[in-house]
Amino acid sequence: GENVEQHPSTLSVQEGDSAVIKCTYSDSASNYFPWYKQELGKGPQLIIDIRSNVGEKKDQRIAVTLNKTAKHFSLHITETQPEDSAVYFCAVHHGGSNYKLTFGKGTLLTVNP
Amino acid sequence: SAVISQKPSRDICQRGTSLTIQCQVDSQVTMMFWYRQQPGQSLTLIATANQGSEATYESGFVIDKFPISRPNLTFSTLTVSNMSPEDSSIYLCSGNRDLNTEAFFGQGTRLTVV
Numbered sequence: 109g110e111n112v113e114q115h116p117s118t119l120s121v122q123e124g125d126s127a128v129i130k131c132t133y134s135d136s137a138s139n140y141f142p143w144y145k146q147e148l149g150k151g152p153q154l155i156i157d158i159r160s161n162v163g164e165k166k167d168q169r170i171a172v173t174l175n176k177t178a179k180h181f182s183l184h185i186t187e188t189q190p191e192d193s194a195v196y197f198c199a200v201h202h203g204g205s206n207y208k209l210t211f212g213k214g215t216l217l218t219v220n221p
Numbered sequence: 222s223a224v225i226s227q228k229p230s231r232d233i234c235q236r237g238t239s240l241t242i243q244c245q246v247d248s249q250v251t252m253m254f255w256y257r258q259q260p261g262q263s264l265t266l267i268a269t270a271n272q273g274s275e276a277t278y279e280s281g282f283v284i285d286k287f288p289i290s291r292p293n294l295t296f297s298t299l300t301v302s303n304m305s306p307e308d309s310s311i312y313l314c315s316g317n318r319d320l321n322t323e324a325f326f327g328q329g330t331r332l333t334v335v
Contacts, residue, residue, distance in 0.1 A: 142323060142324070149328075149331075150328055151225075152264070152313070152326045153325075153326070154323050154324070157323060199324075207252050208254070208269065209266070209324060210266075211264045212263065213262070213263045214262075214263050
């Protein structure tokens with residue numbers, strides 16, 4: 109089955125700095141790569157996603173890049189703010205019609221004021 | 222996107238009992254899924270809830286322990302049966318409007334078994 113590795117497991121940055129979280133996957137047929145933000149006591153919320161026919165996607169301070177050859181994708185958050193502090197999960201949809209997602213283990217991001 | 226409501230949001234249950242978690246979506250969705258998230262861990266897929274037929278379970282999860290219903294395109298239930306402390310976890314429902322749209326999640330049900 110699909111194997112998704114996420115790094116780092118924890119990340120601490122100063123407010124205003126950038127944060128980068130990286131995920132690698134194993135199945136070259138994977139075609140959809142979402143990122144979720146989970147705040148304490150809440151369900152995961154989609155913050156950005158990318159499909160396999162695109163190399164980069166940006167939404168204000170958040171961007172995702174995809175390298176299909178190397179089978180990795182990354183989340184970039186610029187100008188971090190304390191409210192960005194949360195657990196971030198990458199996920200991979202490995203093709204097929206069932207739309208199942210495999211999640212990375214998560215990154216606890218702490219933005220220090 | 223759609224809004225998913227889960228009930229209850231949390232519960233404390235005695236071992237050996239069962240709990241049914243409800244998942245209600247505010248609009249029709251094609252796919253619905255149930256996940257387990259143990260404290261500080263990632264999400265693990267339990268099963269795909271199929272409308273009008275038996276759920277499709279992932280390896281390590283069985284129908285007798287986690288019976289699932291999905292009577293229509295907006296509602297599903299997950300029952301955690303014969304609970305033990307190892308079942309203490311957050312249970313999450315998710316849905317996709319169709320095969321090419323995002324998955325969105327409910328707020329989760331935090332279950333503690335004592």
